[in-house]
């Protein structure tokens with residue numbers, strides 16, 4: 034069996050939470066991949082937790098004391114010299130002055146834009162893509178609110194900065210769903226960097242020019258390869274679904290139902306503790322879904338979620 038080197042790495046974030054900057058550090062001469070840019074961090078020592086390793090490494094490498102670190106994604110990558118498992122944390126607060134103690138340089142870059150430094154360690158490409166994803170994934174609910182009201186809600190949310198939207202409404206009659214999807218794509222096109230995904234219908238997504246598709250957990254097991262769209266997401270209900278989505282190279286997933294929902298009040302969700310355990314080894318960013326309110330974003334993130342997906346609570 035290949036030996037895997039466990040690594041803790043930090044995505045340090047600063048500035049506006051809706052459009053943050055993250056830190057990259059340049060590996061110094063004399064190391065493998067010298068001159069490459071990486072996230073600060075390093076190997077987890079025997080008997081050490083990933084979080085403790087992160088705190089230690091950031092003290093040693095940057096001279097700072099981490100105050101808050103939330104687990105995020107975990108990815109594996111095989112280099113000629115080693116196979117690494119990178120456990121990423123999002124670090125929002127710390128104290129102390131940042132200094133390049135062990136690196137040759139540090140740079141803050143805007144999340145979501147193409148990185149202006151190169152080369153970056155090859156394992157980190159999916160991480161940069163994941164960083165571009167916003168914290169809120171809004172799902173349409175025209176079935177309940179009506180098409181006109183839903184388009185008005187979307188218009189308002191786009192003006193408030195919404196950037197990721199799914200046309201769900203699986204039971205709308207096909208012609209109505211088609212027209213709705215077309216109007217959603219037209220509305221979204223008036224704003225920069227908004228991605229619209231169509232639930233369960235690749236043909237509709239292509240016809241209306243949507244940026245991506247959102248696969249149901251059933252579809253996840255029916256397709257053989259990633260559909261050819263800029264963004265592909267999926268609904269997951271457990272560990273097998275998460276592994277399948279990662280194997281297909283999707284961009285992100287929603288995991289739930291988390292809490293009892295308005296549509297299924299009697300059904301217990303998986304709860305935050307199971308959510309945190311499932312997310313711990315996910316290589317894809319995970320949005321918590323089901324019975325959530327916008328103010329639960331921080332709870333979701335502290336449990337390893339990338340963000341939250343809402344059907345009702347967005348505006």
Ligand SMILES: Nc1nc2c([nH]c(=O)n2[C@@H]2O[C@H](COP(=O)(O)OP(=O)(O)OP(=O)(O)O)[C@@H](O)[C@H]2O)c(=O)[nH]1
Nearest residue numbers: 040042064065071072073074075076115117154156157
């Ligand atoms: N810190 C960090 N390491 C990364 C990232 N991406 C990535 O593939 N790695 C790999 O994870 C390992 C990190 O271990 P490290 O920083 O303690 O080790 P190193 O190669 O610098 O050598 P060292 O043994 O002299 O400390 C390296 O193999 C490195 O190539 C990243 O973004 N940050």
